[in-house]
Amino acid sequence: MGMMHTAEGFSGVVSEARGGMYEVTDSVGAVWLCRTFRGTKTRNEGTSLVAVGDVVDVVPTGEGGGREGVITLVGSRKSALCRKRDVKRNRSKEKTQVIAANIDQLAIVASALEPPLNRRLIDRYLVFAESEHLPVLIIVNKVDLVPLSCLEADMAPYRRLGYRTAFVSASSGAGLAQLVAELQGRVSAFSGHSGVGKSTLINLLLGDELQKTAALSEGNSRGVHTTTNAAMLPLPGGGYVIDTPGIREFSLSGISRENLRFWFPEFLGPMQECSFSSCSHTREPGCAVRSAAETGDIDASRYDSYLALYESLEDEG
Ligand SMILES: Nc1nc2c(ncn2[C@@H]2O[C@H](COP(=O)(O)OP(=O)(O)O)[C@@H](O)[C@H]2O)c(=O)[nH]1
Ligand SMILES: [Mg+2]
Ligand SMILES: [Zn+2]
Helix, strand or coil: CCCCECCCCEEEEEEEEECCEEEEECCCCCEEEEECCCCCEECCCCECCCCCCCEEEEEECCHHHCCEEEEEEECCCCCEEEECCCHHHCCCCCCECEEEECCCEEEEEEECCCCCCCHHHHHHHHHHHHHCCCCEEEEEECHHHCCHHHHHHHHHHHHHCCCEEEECCCCCCCCHHHHHHHHCCCEEEEEECCCCCHHHHHHHHHCHHHHHHHHHHHHHHCCCCCCCCEEEEECCCCCEEEECCCHHHECCCCCCCCCHHHHCHHHCCHHHHCCCCCCCCCCCCCCHHHHHHHHCCCCHHHHHHHHHHHHHCCCCC
8 A cells, every 4th residue: 555656546645735735745756736626535534634644545637747636535544633623613513623644753842941941831742642642752952051961850750751852952953963863754743832943943954955845834824814734844864844833722632631640651550559549649638649749759740730731621520
């Protein structure tokens, strides 16, 4: 099931979406301008018909050999980054908008300073990634502004939990080679607080030739009336980067007060020992998770993030 050209059509990946038209990149890297039609079939019900990252079947329609086509089938997605429903426009039949499909990892971008390292926000992203079963890379940018030893201490709890981290500076170039290695051959969705340096980093990673493309797609995404514009930006060494909006725009529908505990992997052991099997790990007596946070077996800041997230979620019961 590779991306094969056949007599009738071929399979490719949607590399850019803008205004209802899609760029589809085929197996040899050629770009086709495609649209959907009433007969376009999908293996994904209830969500956007086509999103960046989708694997699609295309039938060429271009006259005189132009690279144009219609999308006949959208393949099933192994992962999907979805947009939060607009509460004001929440019609029950409205489809869930997909920001990007088939991403291999979520690259959480934070900065060492300006804005300061925000562990609460990192934890929020991690809970999201765990709930979506998405591998994570935590990128700490602007390491030129803070001694590396301080940052390594700040991030040690995450490394202990097995999350991959990369310390980089888009300004000095520190750590970029390691970051390139972590991104190579994968589709990575970049997300993080504004001002942490996502655009600067992505431009650096793309190399000179493609910087113009990135600037262009960013310009588009600011437009008020445009529909979901997104692009997979090809990395020189293989793999793609997708710039995404912040987590406030993400659908967190998989996360509730009841299942939050499962997205903190370090809680899973201690919580077997809680006095109440239904323990919420907030204020019950005999809570082994809270005890572990007090003794330092669970990082105290992570536990505080749990409490803050718990409070921010609605009670389903
Ligand atoms: N000191 C320092 N500043 C940086 C670094 N990377 C980006 N910046 C600056 O941070 C600001 C925000 O960067 P930008 O890429 O627009 O952030 P974005 O909002 O995440 O896309 C800009 O003024 C950049 O020049 C870095 O590694 N070190
Ligand atoms: Mg930006
Ligand atoms: Zn408990």
